[in-house]
Amino acid sequence: KPLQQKRRCFFQITESTKHNYRQNKKYTAAGSVSGSVQVCETTDCCVGYYRIINGTPKADILACDRIEKSCPDETCKAQTRINNQFLTCMCNTDLCNGNITWGKEQTSHPYSYFSVVFMKKAVKPLVGILLFMCFWIVAAQWRSCLKKKKKNLQSPSHDYHIRPSCSCQMTKTSEIDISQIELQQIVGRGHFATVFQGTYQGSVVAVKFLPAAYEHNFNTEKEIYELLLSKHTSIVNFLGAGRKPDDKSWFIVLQFAEYGSLHSFLSKQTTSWMFSLNLCQSLSQGLSYLHSDLLSHDLHKPPVAHRDLSSSNVLVKADGTCALCDFGCSTILRSCSEPYRRHNQNKNTKCIQLGTLHYMAPEILEGFVNLNESMFLMQGDVYALGLLLWEIWMCCYDLFEGGAAPQHLLPYELELGSNVTLESLMLYVSYMDKRPCIPEHWELLPQGAVLRELLEDCWDSDSEARLTSHSVVERITSLQSSYSL
Ligand SMILES: Nc1ncnc2c1ncn2[C@@H]1O[C@H](COP(=O)(O)OP(=O)(O)OP(=O)(O)O)[C@@H](O)[C@H]1O
Numbered sequence: 001k002p003l004q005q006k007r008r009c010f011f012q013i014t015e016s017t018k019h020n021y022r023q024n025k026k027y028t029a030a031g032s033v034s035g036s037v038q039v040c041e042t043t044d045c046c047v048g049y050y051r052i053i054n055g056t057p058k059a060d061i062l063a064c065d066r067i068e069k070s071c072p073d074e075t076c077k078a079q080t081r082i083n084n085q086f087l088t089c090m091c092n093t094d095l096c097n098g099n100i101t102w103g104k105e106q107t108s109h110p111y112s113y114f115s116v117v118f119m120k121k122a123v124k125p126l127v128g129i130l131l132f133m134c135f136w137i138v139a140a141q142w143r144s145c146l147k148k149k150k151k152n153l154q155s156p157s158h159d160y161h162i163r164p165s166c167s168c169q170m171t172k173t174s175e176i177d178i179s180q181i182e183l184q185q186i187v188g189r190g191h192f193a194t195v196f197q198g199t200y201q202g203s204v205v206a207v208k209f210l211p212a213a214y215e216h217n218f219n220t221e222k223e224i225y226e227l228l229l230s231k232h233t234s235i236v237n238f239l240g241a242g243r244k245p246d247d248k249s250w251f252i253v254l255q256f257a258e259y260g261s262l263h264s265f266l267s268k269q270t271t272s273w274m275f276s277l278n279l280c281q282s283l284s285q286g287l288s289y290l291h292s293d294l295l296s297h298d299l300h301k302p303p304v305a306h307r308d309l310s311s312s313n314v315l316v317k318a319d320g321t322c323a324l325c326d327f328g329c330s331t332i333l334r335s336c337s338e339p340y341r342r343h344n345q346n347k348n349t350k351c352i353q354l355g356t357l358h359y360m361a362p363e364i365l366e367g368f369v370n371l372n373e374s375m376f377l378m379q380g381d382v383y384a385l386g387l388l389l390w391e392i393w394m395c396c397y398d399l400f401e402g403g404a405a406p407q408h409l410l411p412y413e414l415e416l417g418s419n420v421t422l423e424s425l426m427l428y429v430s431y432m433d434k435r436p437c438i439p440e441h442w443e444l445l446p447q448g449a450v451l452r453e454l455l456e457d458c459w460d461s462d463s464e465a466r467l468t469s470h471s472v473v474e475r476i477t478s479l480q481s482s483y484s485l
Pocket residue numbers: 187188189190191192193194195206208236254255256257258260261264308312313315325326328
């Protein structure tokens with residue numbers, strides 16, 4: 001049998017990728033590279049990622065495919081078109097990825113590429129699994145129905161409650177009567193909540209209202225605030241909660257953050273290097289505290305994954321430090337009675353559908369997160385933390401020539417436009433393995449290499465290779481001592 005010839009593909013990576021050691025390694029690992037040609041090690045497919053510039057596709061990345069997939073076409077036909085900006089193609093003949101064939105009329109089928117692969121690999125076994133699961137669910141429901149009838153019991157919902165036997169500290173907060181609060185103007189709106197500035201017992205407070213139907217979000221958020229062992233300066237201070245008698249809406253009373261969200265803060269001003277470090281340090285400390293597993297005087301604070309970190313869910317206080325807020329999507333990762341098990345099953349669909357897409361880690365975008373593995377959820381938070389650090393430093397005038405920091409942008413907004421979609425993020429972040437652009441001139445700054453390394457260690461595509469939030473705090477502490485201006 002003749003020795004099978006290995007596939008040869010054109011190899012090219014863009015300038016921005018070249019500087020990213022980790023991303024660069026991913027493409028070069030797919031085969032040995034000599035000049036502009038790569039001999040594929042593991043697949044028979046060449047891939048091309050093209051960017052449309054002035055109506056013409058220009059190669060962004062050309063390489064052997066990194067993962068074994070099917071590629072039935074001999075020529076590189078455009079398969080996915082995202083935001084009129086990117087085209088991808090895949091083909092199975094030598095050097096076929098040097099030219100892409102595409103038509104302007106080509107419609108956007110963001111999932112077409114993923115679906116072909118997915119269909120081939122997953123559909124058959126999935127049908128079997130689904131049939132088995134249907135059978136299993138019907139049988140289980142039937143059994144539980146019979147049991148209930150027999151015992152005449154109503155099954156309590158355990159989903160969102162800490163068991164009474166659990167030794168977690170639950171600060172019992174006083175229920176607040178809405179008449180005790182004087183409401184002033186609206187200071188923010190989330191997807192469902194409306195936040196007012198107000199006065200309560202002589203202090204300025206923020207009052208977050210959730211419609212009556214969002215009892216679940218209200219309970220989750222209140223529960224997280226209540227179980228935090230002691231007040232932490234980087235978690236917004238919780239003062240109490242209640243329900244309005246008229247429209248039955250829920251409300252949570254919080255310490256008022258004078259600068260509002262980090263997003264609105266960065267949209268209005270740029271910061272000095274030291275100010276940016278304070279923001280980054282307090283933000284990482286807040287997350288590190290949230291993730292920590294603390295035992296004090298026989299009381300337990302289990303780790304909590306935030307799961308919806310974004311610059312809208314981080315507040316900036318008058319002293320220029322950050323405080324985390326909005327725990328409506330958070331998950332308590334370990335119950336006291338059952339160590340190392342996820343405690344509350346946060347099935348909140350709002351979080352999946354409306355959570356800020358930009359900050360979703362690649363494994364979450366792809367749906368590969370094992371929700372029973374607490375580490376995965378915390379690593380997802382660290383990915384978002386990396387993007388937040390980038391967002392803060394991109395607004396730091398000391399890191400830009402002439403002190404002119406660019407206008408504040410969300411991560412990937414520059415690359416994918418303001419209406420980022422799940423499909424475009426999947427392609428860009430997950431498949432192309434790209435991250436927000438780190439300015440090249442940072443390499444020339446004394447702290448530039450450390451900043452780059454820190455960001456890359458937070459947003460690594462391999463979730464297990466990411467730093468922990470605790471080590472991010474340590475890295476920033478050493479940045480503070482080594483590079484104080
Ligand atoms: N304590 C506070 N002090 C000042 N402003 C606040 C405070 N809490 C919230 N806000 C403002 O209200 C906005 C919405 O609050 P929050 O994120 O809690 O609502 P949400 O509906 O849960 O949001 P999301 O859409 O992210 O789920 C924040 O982005 C911020 O601008």
